[in-house]
Amino acid sequence: MNTQATSSPQFYLTAPAPCPYLPGEMERKVFTHLVGARATDMNDLLTQGGFRRSQNIAYRPACENCRACLSVRIIAKEFRPNRTMRKVLAANADLTSTVFPAQPSTEQFSLFRRYLDDRHQAGGMSDMSALDFAIMVEDSHVKTRVIEYRLPPEEGSERPGELVAVALTDILSDGLSMVYSFFNTDLHKRSLGTFMVLDHIRRANEMGLPHVYLGYWVNGSQKMGYKIRFLPQEHLMSQGWTRYQPDADPS
Structure with missing residues (x-):
């Protein structure tokens, strides 16, 4: 080819x-x-x-x-977190986030493997090796960044805190595109998946970018259901990007 x-x-x-x-x-x-x-x-x-x-x-x-499959993008400047999302932001206020070039690490891969083993045992990525992970992160000819989210370091320690979430993100002319993200699924009370989306909305606003691209949403697919909660958003329809009008704003 x-x-x-x-x-x-x-x-x-x-x-x-x-x-x-x-x-x-x-x-x-x-x-x-x-x-x-x-x-x-x-x-x-x-x-x-x-x-x-x-x-x-x-x-x-x-x-x-x-x-x-419908492409979904959040309208960042109009977004306002609902009550549940504000609780997620508060629960993760202690996390620190750092943006890096698109380079993999052993620590990232360890978290990635734990995530796959817990959430996607039968998925197409379930047998990915460290080399596969490195290629996923590094094989990009566009402006891609890795964002790491960590717990506070242990008292008196000079080592960084535990890595609990990672996002692989493309920086576009009109927004941030969340290519892939993974997290420590044991910390379910933190809702880290939701938190990373909220953090990307914040970053997009700070960068003056209008959108956060979430990929595809399929009505009726449980694994994609979370995407529809971030309102307002647009879906790519036959007539172009169209504002989504839900029957009721989810709480």
């Missing part, structure tokens, strides 16, 4: 495979390679068009009989 950058991107279509979100459905994806000097601009354009990035590939669903 030709992976060289050209003046126009070349798109490919995957073979049908079982859908990971809706039982009984088959999925196909259209994808292209994000390489070369234009990778950053292309990632911006494709993300705004409903694509997601995985390593140096941008992809989006191209299923023949289903349109359930």
Whole structure:
């Protein structure tokens, strides 16, 4: 397969495979390679068009009989946390976060493996090795960062506090795209997944970026249900990005 950058991107279509979100459905994806000097601009354009990035590939669903996957982005400056989210922010006020270049660490991989073993034992990433993880983090030709979230250090210790959550994030011209995130699932009372989304909304506002891209939402998929709680948000429909109008604002 030709992976060289050209003046126009070349798109490919995957073979049908079982859908990971809706039982009984088959999925196909259209994808292209994000390489070369234009990778950053292309990632911006494709993300705004409903694509997601995985390593140096941008992809989006191209299923023949289903349109359930909807691209979701939060309108950052209009977002106001509800009561439950304010409790999550308060519960994690002691955490420190640091932004790094997209470089993996042994500590990150250890947390990643614990996360997969607890939450995604049967998923497509369940057998990822340390090398696979390193490629996932490093294989990016766009502006990607790793954000680490840590507990306070132990009293009297010069070592940093325990790593409890990590986000792999692309910085776009119009927002932050949460490529992948994982966390210590034992700390369920902290709702670390929700907290990382809230933190990205804060960061987007501080950077003057209008959106936080969350990837795809599938109505009826339990593993994607959390995305719909961050309002207001837009969904990419046939007529373009459209403000989502829920029946009731979730509390």
